[in-house]
Amino acid sequence: MAEGPGDPAGDRDVEVRQLRRLFRIFGATQCRDRSPVYEALSEGVADDDGLLDLLMSTPRDQRRPSLLFAAVNLLLASDPGSALAGYYPVRGGRRPVDDRLMPAFAAFCAEHRDELGRLLRTGSTQTNEIRRCVALRLGLDHVRRRWPGPLALVEAGASAGLNLLVDRYRYRVGGQEASAAGASPVLITCEVRGGSPHERILGPVPEITSRRGIDRHPVDLADPGARAWLEAFVWPERLDDLAVLRGAIDLAVSSATVTVAPGDATTDTARLIGELPGREPVVVFTASLLSYLDFDARAAFAAQLRQAAARRPVAWVFAEAPGLVATTDGLIVPEGSLARRNSRYLIGASLRGSGHRDDALLALADPYLRWLAPARHRTDDFAWLPTDADTG
Incomplete structure (x- = not known):
């Protein structure tokens, strides 16, 4: 039958x-x-x-x-x-x-x-792609230009919280050194596509007054087993990624400035922001978070951002698949092929405060930030960039 x-x-x-x-x-x-x-x-x-x-x-x-x-x-x-x-x-x-x-x-x-x-x-999926700090730095610079002064930093889906140390690493982007911490043992590299050879991609990092993460299953870096599980997500050939990850872990353990609280980004983000001291703007960073959320959960996360922005300025900086960004909180993604280029990540920033909202697309990038292509204007559709099959 x-x-x-x-x-x-x-x-x-x-x-x-x-x-x-x-x-x-x-x-x-x-x-x-x-x-x-x-x-x-x-x-x-x-x-x-x-x-x-x-x-x-x-x-x-x-x-x-x-x-x-x-x-x-x-x-x-x-x-x-x-x-x-x-x-x-x-x-x-x-x-x-x-x-x-x-x-x-x-x-x-x-x-x-x-x-x-x-x-x-x-087991839970636990990745800290340290190169994604390049996306965070792009977003922080964009926010700094509009909201000068100190910022608080939150990462939703933070795992071990290593991206919260964004200002403790050295950077080489498009061949240019852009050090946040000159003596840092961790060097992050990223190729630039479609930009001017002399264009400075990364601006200075604003003062970060506090840094908190939230994750359903935070990684305790003091636990050797948890560290081994985090390292297991490094891919077989990526010896350079493994070295960067281990360097970032050592920095996090020695600095003890990062706190990642257990919680769900779709229900606890506003509460976490509300617990932060001060009144300076808060930057909420996500990288690949949306790929773990269905439509309703993405809407719930967006509602958390709106709730928090009713009390103090909040900027969402993201490195996410374009198609998922396009279905989250009415963010503007140009019509056409961009929303279908989900093998690439869209880097952007959405600033919210006092009833005002300012969205901008900053770059299109490899999901692991091996390269990025800076946006040529705030609503760039990146049609000028070769298709995914040609970009490698």
Whole structure:
């Protein structure tokens, strides 16, 4: 008998097809030109019924490529002699991608199936892409030009809160040094596309009076296990990212100036802002937060910003997928292809206070801020920038 639309087996088949598609999209849009290992594994997992079955045994919102790959990477730290570790430079491997990668991955997952299942059921996605501080600095400079003076800083979805140390890092953007902290051991680099060779991209960082983060599962950097889990989200080939992350962690631990509170950005952001001392404007930064929220949750987050802005000036600085920005709080995204370029991130700022609102698009960027293209005007549609397939 054919399965009806409400049959559990039929629903499961739909979810498996969606999961296959999710891994293929992840490989094509997130991994291409960034991680040959994860690009190949994304295609391989999409075709592996056993691995898909493992993922289907976990809660629906835990079935994420990044979570599976991080769980495997974490377990590789305890099994550096495995065939799979040979493909991971972050684990000391030097073998290039070949036709034995996927069998090694499947065998490793089968050997560690119980441990993987536990991590996939209980682990939360935890990434601190320190390069995204370039987006935050763009936003802070934009806010500084309109609201001169000190600012308070909040990050929603802050993980370990390392982006809150934005003024403690050194920067090289478009080949130009733009140091916030001259002696910092952490150097963040970013290529510039479409800008003038002599254009200064990053302005000075305003004084930050307080810095707070909020996350459903804050990372306790004093916990070695939590640090190892955070490092597991660094991709196999990204030795430079791992070095930057470790440097930022050491800074955060030694400075002890960052606080990340447990909470939900969609219900607790206004409360957190209300607890901040002073009356100076507050910059709320998000990077990839919207990709974890459905339409109703994005509306709830926008309502939190409006509620907070009724009491003191609030600026939302974001690095998010254009299509998600376009469906959040009426932010203006030019019509046309920009809203569909979700393999890129839109950097922008929305200033709210005293019944006034000022929105501006600042740049289009690689999701991991390997490069950015500065906006040529405040509502740029970036049609002048080559399509995603051509930008790398």
